[in-house]
Amino acid sequence: MSALRPTVDFLLHDWLGVDDLTQRPRFADHSRDTFAAVLDTCERIAQDKFAPANRRADVEEPRFDGEKVILPESTHEASRAYVESGMLAAAQDYDLGGMQLPCVVEMAANSFFSKAGIGLGGHMLTSGNANLLMAHGTEAQRRVFAHQEFTGRFFGTMCLSEPQAGSSLSDILTRAEPDGADSASDALGPRYRLRGNKMWISNGEHELAENIVHLVLAKIPGPDGKLVPGARGISLFIVPKKLVGLDGELTGERNDVALAGLNHKLGYRGIPNTLLNFGEGKFPVRGAAGAIGYLVGKPGEGLRGMFHMMNEARIAVGLGAVMLGYAGYEASLDYARGRPQGRSIGPGGKDASQPQIPIIRHADVRRMLLAQKSYVEGGLALALYCARLVDEQHTGEPDAAQEAALLLEMLTPIAKSWPSEWCLEANSLAIQVHGGYGYTRDYRVEQYWRDNRLNMIHEGTHGIQALDLLGRKVVMQGGAGLLLLAKKVNATIERAMPDEALHGHATALAAALHKLGAATKAAWATGVPEEALANAVPYLQAFGHVVLAWMWLDVALASGTDSAAGQGRHAACRFFFRHELPRIEAWLAVVRERDDTCLTMQDDWF
Template identity: 70%
Template sequence: MSLRPTLDFLLYDWLDAAALNERERFSDHSRETFDAVLDTCERIARDKYAPSNRIVDTQEPHFDGEKVILPQATHDAHKAFVESGMLSAAQDYDIGGMQLPYTLQAAANSFFAMASVSIGSGMLTSGNANLLMVHGTAMQQEVFARNEFSGRWSGTMCLSEPQAGSSLSDVATRAVPDGVDFQSDPLGPRYRLTGNKMWISSGDHELTENIVHIVLAKIPDADGKLVPGTRGISLFIVPKKMVDTGGALTGVRNDVALAGLNHKLGWRGTTNTLLNFGEGRFPVDGKAGAVGYLVGEVGKGLHCMFHMMNEARIGVGTAAAMLGMAGYYASLDYAKTRPQGRLVKKPAAEGASAVVKDSASPQVRIIEHADVRRMLLAQKSYCEGALALELYCARLVDEQKTGDAQAADDARLLLEVLTPIAKSWPSEWCLEANSLAIQVHGGYGYTRDFPVEQYWRDNRLNMIHEGTHGIQAADLLGRKVLMEGGRGLQLLAARMQATMARAAGVAAFAAHAQALGEALARVGSATKAAWATGNPQEALANAVPYMQAFGHTVLAWIWLDVALRSLECDAAGTAPATAGRLGATAYFFNYELPKIGAWLQVVERRDPTCTALPEDAF
């Protein structure tokens, strides 16, 4: 199956992405230029990425003592991606960009995520450069961001540490001024960093001539102590190799050393590293300490880093959706061609066994069995729904950047509320889709003869990186739905209610509209009940079930809106694609949305089961 018809419908028919060309920033573009970009990315993904997906999984990165070795297939795919210009697709013309809508860039990148997620599409590089375009100085943008957008250099984000994990309050990497004139460096105030960073994707490789690390560190106070908590964190550019103000390499290696490679369950095509900063292996100017340039203000590092983290979270959600989609397509193809078993039929005589099979009849394809169809429909509803959610969020990014003042502010706040869902929901439920894809294949799915086991392994990471499930849940219930007096939740509810109002007048969707209204009301009451005592420990004890219910409600709304638009484009509802969307919508409302009752029940009661159990009872 091809992803393209689904993308075309979501982009053009549902989100009306072509209408963005009426805005000044995108006025040079048309449906034709959008299609040309999609054509190019689809071809590169098909020709360079997909054939190498198994290669990069089996030929893991290794360190020869001098450099990290990756298979040639990775180099070839990366080169083709860079030459496509997609790293800077949404950037201004004057820095080599195409001024494409982010919506289009996100859609185009989905081809690469589905073809081989661990080869990647430069998510961290573009996110790193985008951060600098907002928070960096003009010189930092010119030297570092532009070279990242061109693909000459690549980028990372260095947050986690071995002793701290996701607890950024406990970051221990230190940054001290590099001499008395540390503020005079044209690349930014110059510091020396010492510390260790763990789980750094693409932290070392030979794909590009330099690597730009964006590093969180703390500047000691006058007594040499680190300020506790996140308010003491600053952000630094730490290049692997030193550069001058013209962007040329100086020939000096910065004091950043690869301590080791992490060997992962999936995403094996991407190096994942432990980096040592300032251990003295590569002294600069005769001194230990990795040279870093301050980005933004002292103590505002986490604020700056969230620009990259939020972008990465949407990228992670898209990757999860596309891995799920790859598994769905593979299992659908298998189900259509694999003969096994026979259908049951009505018993011939009253009182006979209800299960009767004609063993003399030929075997049927497994797609004819009800349970296989259930598993396929579940996958379709999870993965196509997740893709629609990610593209909706990408459309909000464009609205935030190019809409009028009110529309832009509404988009900003909607993104705040939806980002935890955009990251977490696909990473949970498209992983479940991958599990179902294995189940459809039966025993074959558990072997390396078929690709679905790799898709599951690759997707299992997405519930962890860029903020674990628990972190996203605490962020949603503890901050996002409460911020600005709950206005973001109110904006989202208003959009859902607008869809419900349209659906109520369509016979096929009236019951769905009512069910969605009840779910939305239940989420609202559960939010209030969770915080009824004002005790964060009680409110957040069941944050993950809350997020699961919230996410299912959002996806039910997405599916209802998509189904409405599909019927508007095909009033008879007879086209296979329309029938498929209507079927996925019905599945989600009949099988998935009812689950929220159990999840929200523990939220509303502030159920203490998990927190009250004594440690020694586990």
Template identity: 45%
Template sequence: MPTPFYSPRDLRFHLYEVIKAENLNQLPHFADHDRESFDMVLDAAGQIGETLLRPLLTVMDREEPQLVDGKIRVHPQMRAIIKRFGDDGWINAPFTHDEGGQQLPATIMNAATFIFGAANYSSSVFPFLTSGAANLLRSFGSPELVAMFTPKMYSGEWQGTMALTEPDAGSSLSDITTSAEPTDTEGEYRIRGQKIYISAGDHDATDNVVHLMLAKIKGGPPGAKGISLFAVPQKRLKSEIRDPQSEILVDNDVQTAGVYHKMGYKGAPIAHLMVGSGEGAIGYLVGEPHQGLRYMFQMMNEARVGVGMNAVSIGTAAYYASLQYARERPQGRPMDQKTMGSPQVPIICHADVRRMLLFQKSVLEGSLGLLLQCSYYADVAHAGEGEAAQHAALLLDLLTPIAKSYPSEMGCLTTSAAVQILGGAGYTTDFPVEQFYREARIHPIHEGTTGIHGLDLLGRKVTQQGGKGVQLLIGEMQKAIAEATVYPELTPLANQLSEAISRLTHVTTHLLGLAADPNVFLADATLYLEFFGIVTIAWQWLRQATVAQLALPTAQGDDVAFYHGKLMTARYFYEYELVKTLTLAHRLQSDNRVTLDMQGDWF
């Protein structure tokens, strides 16, 4: 029997029973959708994942992209896969009807990308990198630029990328040195520099690659204030922007200097690009000069929620692989039945194996709930009005660093638990969990390291608008507590969450009191992010447990076990994970400055 890579039942539980995503059709922008159309999207995603992406999971890992004669060669089936995503309208599905899109809510779109990522993460990234780049163009570019680039990006004929990082400028984007010099044509610049770690930055599965690239216009303001955004195609239209209908492409002085060989996520190439080594690559200014970083943060924030979802996708695939193995692998006997000659039992009968499975399930299903909730907030912020839209935007902004970082960091641990369940077999390439373990490791790094997101949460997001985002989130948590206390079975969990919220509030107040010295204030921002993340996932589990408790008395068939599993996993998270906030609170309120007092030459 094929190993499942996700649970359609669990995904629909989150969407329809907890979040109630079908309520989005009450917003005019999504009025054409209903639960039936959402289910059609999810079913289509499942079919693509099962038939197109999953069969290439192993081969794309073992036959990684290679640079041949200046061009990166990827798996030959990727061209057909990207075309399928274009033909079926996945790349521009969230965009408006006028643009050929479906006005699909981000909640459902991200649920679909979860399925694709769980099927084969490497193959899933190509089309949605293009979607993000196209969204930047349509949001900030001129009508001429939109007409020039986006139709072929939507169709899958052209790839889109985000080109930020340079050899000496990773997280510190203010230090980029890629330059832009105006030509005689308005809006066109000669771009010179280099970019590294560019996902899908060059490959042979599309006819062109359009880089949304950060560069500094010569003579502009120093630092981050001087960063502008440009569309820099690998090949440009010969007649250039004056005739966007032209089909003739010529080289644009964007050369591939190398392809990075990674520990995981091998099927998607990561390129080192030399830009403008000759006459200079033509770049087209997107929006206003010196506003590039602000524009790029739109794509980066969308991508950060996407990174969290990708981490959950990979972790979920590993979880189901280890779950199937635990059910099938006989080993040992119960502790109270040691009679030799008695049959061995499947390892799922052992408490420690169940602990590792519960750990995976609690982290992953809790994180999936948070990510879909963030997606729902994004939809309300985008398509709603008034106070509801404002509150949704604040909540999304506050939760983004958590939604990116908690699943990413914990995904490394859940995939490790999957390997551990398989034992020696998990350490071999005969089973896919070793691949998932390797692929999980990128997510705490790209789209902002965990440390960067800790600084963002504590240094900016917590204090925005006088802390209103935190107040709104605590209000949502208190609402979940009130709903849970209706059920005596859930009162202990509700009380534990209430105590954790008080603990988080006390720690936050203590840290803000240290803000006069930013070195002390932010020294343990990463631990604060972890603390906040655990409390946030506990909130999600209380919501899931409340829904399960309500549904259980009338549940039938497989749903009985499903809801029992939800309730038991919520108990696990509170007993094994939420308690970690006690020691984190102690550390965050300690006046021991060991990381600041330690000297570099003492290591």
């Protein structure tokens, strides 16, 4: 039996107190029972549709027959079941067909799908795409595109990267030029013709929905016909695969967007990953080459809009990494309980006539299982805590909302990066628990590792998250975000100090927080960004471990020890403080000293 649902229920109700949200007007129609009904439905669909399709989607990679991308029928069935569940519009207003669910409940419900088959459907992108248009699009753009995405008629993508630019968005070359004399008066927004190539586009081509709504970053040429250099020249456009009328119905015209190829991935194979050509002339539309796109927001403000989608996506990526780690943890726990090997090292342990013992009775196997538990349950707590901040930001009193927004800004790089690194490590440990069997395809733990390896890369690589954290987040508003986080951590420390079982952990966390603050100041002591940021990744790792230690201490305070689940949470907390938190000293040492080993390494020395 899966331990995920009881853990989710504990975190939502006993730790985060989500029932209190039902006192707010937006969520007044909800109760603990309605939240449970949503979780029940999602858990059932995940088990019945996603889990059976997961392995097939892994072994039957997407293929292009020259006209369309072919996916297994089980993937189509899983996608239809998700759409029919209403989860694409779960957090939206009732008049949009939504449920007005809190973000924290929505993310908890989606965790079941990620655990059962994360490489199916790509619905996270569709929700994020539609949410961006709801925030930054015109009324017509919201009605024609976003509303259709919430129903599942259209799916969405985000098209950022290009083959020559990668993560350096300021170097993109896709052009967008006004489409004729009447382009500015188009009812769907200023109309442009786009030409360029986009790489690494998840769900860029498929038959899972009637249409695909691409959100594309491109540059509008200046009066001299040249592209404006840097990020300030980037604009955002809606580029549908098939053109749509003002009534939301397809016009029958294919837009000039063509599949150039599929990327064959290590994992996450159920979602086609594509190279798209915009405006190459393969599908001339309305008598001319160039993909028709509609400007979202103002020219030159494309990144502002796209980051609305990316920040939301980064929390979801972290939660996806957690769920892959959780799937591996449960698999290795089940295996360890049933796999007999070796004998006790105690008295009589060398007697070969005695029966073998389950490997879970070996201390080192328990070490690996405890590490996994501390990573995945701690990561789940972090993701749900961030989702709860989203709800506070949107529905709390003004001061609380402002505070939640600032704290969320601080935690987003951690919510994305920490699970991506350490829940991947959990998957590695799950393979290790299985021994040689774990390295074969007879068991699913190898797939979980392959699927999870993507999460340190997409939606902003590990290095980019580190630069964002140390280069921007901790210094923004004069360090206000860092001070707020420290205040929250110290509040937990103060509550834990009188608890005899947690006093030592509270003391250790206080010392770790002090070391983190000192390292932050030392990194920026010279005011030279190149020196401060040379060791941004070790800083990110230390920062993440301090945050997770805080999560575990706070969770332990909410958890009694009068049940096996409570004892398990306290043991995982103790493991994290004893085995994991001490790692920060080595990471912070190079930050404090502004170690220049990596900075001064020369190309030819390699």
